[in-house]
Amino acid sequence: MAEDNNVKTTAPSTSRIKRSSTRTRAPRKPKKNQIPLGVILLIIMVAFGIYVTTYSTNLALFWIIGSSFGFILQRARFCFTASMRDPYLTGSTSITRAVLIAFAITTIGFTAIKYGYASKGLPIPGMGYVVPISGATVIGAFLFGIGMVIAGGCASGTLMRVGEGFQMQVLSLLFFVIGSLWGAHDFGWWKLHVISKGAPIFLPDYLGWFGAVFAQLALIAFLYIVAYKHEQKNSSH
Template identity: 70%
Template structure:
C-alpha cells in the first residue's frame, strides 16, 4: 500500500508545469495579432474573433454534433437547448439587421443566400449528420479538438477539407440538376417581417419544450 502511495506521489510530482507554455502561447497570439493588424485592421479583428470563438467553444464544450447526438445516446438535451437558444438570439439579431436595411431601401444582407429547399436538402443533411457522428464532431467541434491535439480529429479535418473542395468543384452540377428545382422560402415574404420572426421563434420554442420533455422522460427511465 505504501509503495503505491509513493509511486503515485512521484507521478504527481513529475507532472510538468504548463503555465510557462500557456504564457508563451498567449504572447505568440498577441504578437501575431499585432503583426496581422499592421497588414490589415480586418485581419487583426478576424484573428481576435477567431481566437475568442475557439476559446468559448473549447471551454463550453459546445458542439453541434453533440447537440443532435446526446439526446439519443445519453438522453441529455443541455447542448440541444443551448443551440436552440443561440438560434433564437441570432434569428432576432439577423432579422433586425435585414429589416433595418429593408426600411432604408438598401439591399438586404444575405438575400442572395436564400436558396431553394427540397428533398435533396434533407438527403444532404442526413448524409452530413452520419458523417458528423462517425467523425465525432462537426466543423466547429473538429477544429476545437484539433487544437486540443486529438489525432483522430486531424484526420477528420483533412477529409473535411478534401470533401469541401470536391463539393465546391461539383456544386455547379448539383445546383443545375437538383437545387434550383426546389422552392425558395423566405418567411418575411410569407408572414411579414415580424410575423416571420414570430413563426421562427415559435418553432424554436416548441422544439425547446420537446427537448426538455425528452430529457425528463429519459431521466425517469434511468
C-alpha cells in the same frame, strides 16, 4: 460445521485477491502544469495579432474574433453534433438547448439587420443565400449528419479538437477539406441540375417580418421545452 469451515477457508483467499489487485494497479501519473504553456501561447497570439496589424486592421480583428470564438467553443464544449447525438446516447440536452438559444438570438439579430435594410428600401443583405429547398436538401442533411457522427464532431467541433491535439480529428479535418474542395468543384453541376429544381422559401414573404420571427421563435421554444422534458425524464430513471 463443514459449511462454516468452507466459509472460513474461502474468505482469506478473496481478501488476498483484493490485496493483490490493489498492488498491481498502476499509480496515476501526476498531471502536468499547463499554465506556463498557456502563458507562452497567449504571448505568441498577442504578438502575432500585433504583427498582422501592420498589414491590415481587419486581419487583426479576424484574429481576435477567431481566437475568442475558439476559446469559447473549447470551454463550453459547444458542438452541433453533440446537440443531436447526446439526447439519444446520454439523455443530456444541455448542448441541444444551448444551440436552440443561439438560434433564437441569431434569429432576432439577423432579422433586425435585414428589416432595417428592407424598411429603407435598400437591398436586403444575405438574400443570395436564400437557396431553393428540394430533395437534395434532405439527402444532403442526412449524409452530412452521418458524417458528423462518424467523425465525432461538426466543423466547429473538429477544429476545436484539432486544437486540443486529438489525432483522429486531424484525419477528419483532412477529409473535411478534401470533401469541401470536391463539392466546390462540382457545385455548378449540382446547382444547375438538382438544387435549382426546388423553390426558395423566405418566411417574411409568406408571414411578414414579425410573423416570421414569431413563428420561428415559437418553434424554437417548443423544441426547447421538448428537450428540457426529455432530459428530466431520463434523469428521473
